[in-house]
Amino acid sequence: MSSVFSNPLSIPVLGFCAYSGTGKTTLLKQLIPELNRRGVRLAVIKHAHHNFDVDIPGKDSYEMRKAGAKQMLVASHIRWALMTEEPLDTDPSLQHLLKQIEQDKVDIVLVEGFKKLALPKIELHRASHGKPFIHTHDENIVAIACCDDTTTPDELTRLDLNNVGQIADFVMQYQQSWQAPEVNIPVNPALASTPQSGEQGLSVAQGINHILSQVTPLKSSETLALDELDNRVLASDSISPVNVPQQTNSAMDGYGFAYSDVASGKTLTVVAEVLAGHGYEHTVQSGEAVRIMTGAPIPAGVDTVQPRELCEADADTLTLLEPEQIKSGQHVRLAGEDIGINDVALAKGTRLTAAELGLLASLGCNQAEVVNAPVVAVFSTGDEVSQPGEPLKPNCIYDSNRYTIKSMARKLGCKVVDLGIIEDNEQALTDALQQASLTADVVISSGGVSVGNADYIKTVLAKIGHINFWRINMRPGRPLAVGKINDTLFFGLPGNPVAVMVSFLQFVQPALRKLSGEQEFADNRPWHPQYIPAIADENLRSKTGRTEFLRGIYHLDTDGKMHVKSTGAQGSGMLSSMVNANCLIVIGEQDDGIAKGESVFIQPFADVL
Ligand SMILES: Nc1nc2c(c(=O)[nH]1)N[C@H]1C(S)=C(S)[C@@H](COP(=O)(O)OP(=O)(O)OC[C@H]3O[C@@H](n4cnc5c(N)ncnc54)[C@H](O)[C@@H]3O)O[C@H]1N2
Numbered sequence: 192m193s194s195v196f197s198n199p200l201s202i203p204v205l206g207f208c209a210y211s212g213t214g215k216t217t218l219l220k221q222l223i224p225e226l227n228r229r230g231v232r233l234a235v236i237k238h239a240h241h242n243f244d245v246d247i248p249g250k251d252s253y254e255m256r257k258a259g260a261k262q263m264l265v266a267s268h269i270r271w272a273l274m275t276e277e278p279l280d281t282d283p284s285l286q287h288l289l290k291q292i293e294q295d296k297v298d299i300v301l302v303e304g305f306k307k308l309a310l311p312k313i314e315l316h317r318a319s320h321g322k323p324f325i326h327t328h329d330e331n332i333v334a335i336a337c338c339d340d341t342t343t344p345d346e347l348t349r350l351d352l353n354n355v356g357q358i359a360d361f362v363m364q365y366q367q368s369w370q371a372p373e374v375n376i377p378v379n380p381a382l383a384s385t386p387q388s389g390e391q392g393l394s395v396a397q398g399i400n401h402i403l404s405q406v407t408p409l410k411s412s413e414t415l416a417l418d419e420l421d422n423r424v425l426a427s428d429s430i431s432p433v434n435v436p437q438q439t440n441s442a443m444d445g446y447g448f449a450y451s452d453v454a455s456g457k458t459l460t461v462v463a464e465v466l467a468g469h470g471y472e473h474t475v476q477s478g479e480a481v482r483i484m485t486g487a488p489i490p491a492g493v494d495t496v497q498p499r500e501l502c503e504a505d506a507d508t509l510t511l512l513e514p515e516q517i518k519s520g521q522h523v524r525l526a527g528e529d530i531g532i533n534d535v536a537l538a539k540g541t542r543l544t545a546a547e548l549g550l551l552a553s554l555g556c557n558q559a560e561v562v563n564a565p566v567v568a569v570f571s572t573g574d575e576v577s578q579p580g581e582p583l584k585p586n587c588i589y590d591s592n593r594y595t596i597k598s599m600a601r602k603l604g605c606k607v608v609d610l611g612i613i614e615d616n617e618q619a620l621t622d623a624l625q626q627a628s629l630t631a632d633v634v635i636s637s638g639g640v641s642v643g644n645a646d647y648i649k650t651v652l653a654k655i656g657h658i659n660f661w662r663i664n665m666r667p668g669r670p671l672a673v674g675k676i677n678d679t680l681f682f683g684l685p686g687n688p689v690a691v692m693v694s695f696l697q698f699v700q701p702a703l704r705k706l707s708g709e710q711e712f713a714d715n716r717p718w719h720p721q722y723i724p725a726i727a728d729e730n731l732r733s734k735t736g737r738t739e740f741l742r743g744i745y746h747l748d749t750d751g752k753m754h755v756k757s758t759g760a761q762g763s764g765m766l767s768s769m770v771n772a773n774c775l776i777v778i779g780e781q782d783d784g785i786a787k788g789e790s791v792f793i794q795p796f797a798d799v800l
């Protein structure tokens with residue numbers, strides 16, 4: 192039985208396995224120079240016995256390490272070595288060791304040892320040695336190198352153990368045809384199978400897909416002035432009434448002339464100056480140039496601009512420096528090169544934020560037709576929930592969920608109706624929900640969706656709507672109620688304040704984006720939160736079978752990579768864990784935790800929070 196291994200590098204890893212005495216090291220000592228000769232850059236990882244040392248007693252590095260340095264890096268101008276003291280009860284993790292390899296410096300990693308890992312391997316077998324085969328119980332063997340007297344299965348590539356050139360051919364072919372496996376995004380809804388309820392619960396992706404299948408985008412629209420459009424969604428394509436830029440103009444402060452004059456080496460005479468917002472009404476003749484400013488229209492006869500710092504000019508004569516570097520048409524912005532007249536400048540379904548509003552303004556548009564903002568009604572339940580600003584009753588807590596939900600809904604361009612805290616009483620809940628369903632497109636509550644006795648909400652919802660009570664395989668945010676009251680979408684989010692936020696981001700956000708008429712534009716702007724890989728700066732705990740959403744802090748480290756750590760205590764009632772975070776760390780259902788140094792996905796808060 193081999194243990195799971197996934198290659199963390201973007202270069203191939205190939206193992207060599209054999210019983211001791213088969214001649215593994217002898218072969219590698221011949222194979223390495225052969226591959227070097229063919230230009231293959233190699234790294235080798237070798238599993239050694241527990242008490243090996245590469246240093247020599249008496250050397251400074253040895254003494255400093257023995258004095259207690261956990262890591263010792265010794266370097267000269269030809270070699271450096273990092274020694275790490277890491278006493279473990281088990282074999283070191285090959286994934287961790289591989290991450291120490293500088294993968295831009297090598298083409299393939301050869302691994303000796305680690306024979307129980309499920310990494311692709313060449314088996315070395317010498318029949319005269321009398322040892323059993325390895326490939327009969329290890330499906331990761333990709334080839335067998337043996338002698339003439341050995342019989343091998345047809346499906347295995349057979350190599351000659353005594354023919355180093357042939358084994359080198361195989362390694363090279365393996366390296367050249369290897370492709371990095373696709374990254375396994377933990378809960379990408381696009382990869383999810385058909386949703387199904389039941390004891391097993393739903394995956395996050397199944398939940399999202401199930402919800403999206405119930406959402407029909409709003410059809411009604413309104414025309415609003417430019418200043419009212421922020422965060423709204425276009426209901427129809429915005430067609431450009433003009434070319435952008437409107438006229439062909441200079442991208443530099445400098446001199447404009449005909450490129451043909453450069454090629455013929457003519458002396459150029461400066462005949463005019465063209466400023467932005469002005470023009471030169473004559474045609475620039477051969478042998479003439481104009482001094483021109485950034486944004487100024489290019490006069491007739493000019494097709495090329497040279498920046499001022501690459502020119503020498505006196506009152507009227509221009510000398511172009513480095514004329515051989517000049518390219519025809521350089522530093523000229525053509526009319527319509529960004530957007531042509533009658534082109535679709537912004538497509539229907541685009542959410543209008545800073546860049547889009549600037550673009551509309553640049554076309555001269557002072558209004559646009561947008562989808563009506565979804566109306567979202569929000570309420571809280573629970574006898575213990577009190578209104579902020581009022582004295583806190585004994586054994587009660589202040590209502591925070593209504594405020595997190597309202598803020599997130601507004602950030603998604605929704606109009607919010609606050610229904611307050613509805614007392615735990617069947618009639619009050621029934622009236623409030625029925626009333627809300629008449630005016631709102633979406634109703635969102637928090638609390639009362641789990642198994643507590645005083646949760647009237649379930650009884651009421653069962654009477655007045657078609658609501659499913661799901662268990663999502665995630666933490667926090669396991670219970671979730673989703674359905675419809677008349678035509679209004681209903682979300683019953685779990686009561687715990689962090690669970691509310693996580694469930695909103697994963698499930699309500701995609702629904703509100705789709706409802707608002709927003710388009711995903713071929714996954715360019717997915718309705719669900721984006722996944723970005725980061726390196727875990729600490730061990731992160733999780734359990735297989737559920738997606739864990741930890742609150743995290745990411746930063747770009749000096750290695751140029753995104754790194755992330757958790758905010759610490761992760762109770763689903765601790766809103767401070769959200770306040771201190773700038774992302775969620777998402778550990779997929781398949782992962783039993785993430786070890787320090789491994790890659791994990793994050794969802795930055797940039798979108799909604
Ligand atoms: N026996 C079980 N108990 C619980 C389960 C379970 O599966 N079996 N699931 C737990 C999980 S996970 C969650 S999450 C909660 C969800 O329960 P409810 O949605 O029914 O929520 P409540 O019980 O009403 O409240 C939970 C928690 O949240 C606080 N809360 C409620 N509303 C607000 C609000 N507006 N603002 C701030 N805090 C609020 C409430 O006081 C509770 O502390 O159930 C677990 N139990």
Ligand code: MOO
Nearest residue numbers: 667668669690763
């Ligand atoms: O879903 Mo609950 O949020 O795990 O606390």
